[in-house]
Amino acid sequence: MVRRLWSDRQYLRLAVELSGGYRNDERRCPFGAVVVAHGSVISRGVNQVVELNDPTAHAEIMALRAAATELQAYAIDSSAQCHPGESGQQC
Ligand SMILES: [Zn+2]
Numbered sequence: 001m002v003r004r005l006w007s008d009r010q011y012l013r014l015a016v017e018l019s020g021g022y023r024n025d026e027r028r029c030p031f032g033a034v035v036v037a038h039g040s041v042i043s044r045g046v047n048q049v050v051e052l053n054d055p056t057a058h059a060e061i062m063a064l065r066a067a068a069t070e071l072q073a074y075a076i077d078s079s080a081q082c083h084p085g086e087s088g089q090q091c
Pocket of ligand 1: 058059060061091
């Protein structure tokens with residue numbers, strides 16, 4: 001059995017911290033996400049829709065893309081994400 005290093009609350013707190021750097025920019029939505037697998041943070045993501053001109057560059061998508069690259073896998077078994085705001089339809 002895999003030993004959990006952090007609680008879900010701690011992972012969510014990390015996602016909230018990631019989103020915090022975007023609060024002072026009114027064009028950006030303050031979203032952050034982390035992907036957790038087997039008790040470890042595999043990747044992190046922040047909303048980059050504006051700077052990339054990419055409507056799919058949501059925080060959770062950026063984090064999943066980074067996790068897939070890190071794990072060299074197209075499917076991720078376990079993840080946690082946090083949107084400290086109101087999510088859109090894509091989320
Ligand atoms: Zn989203």
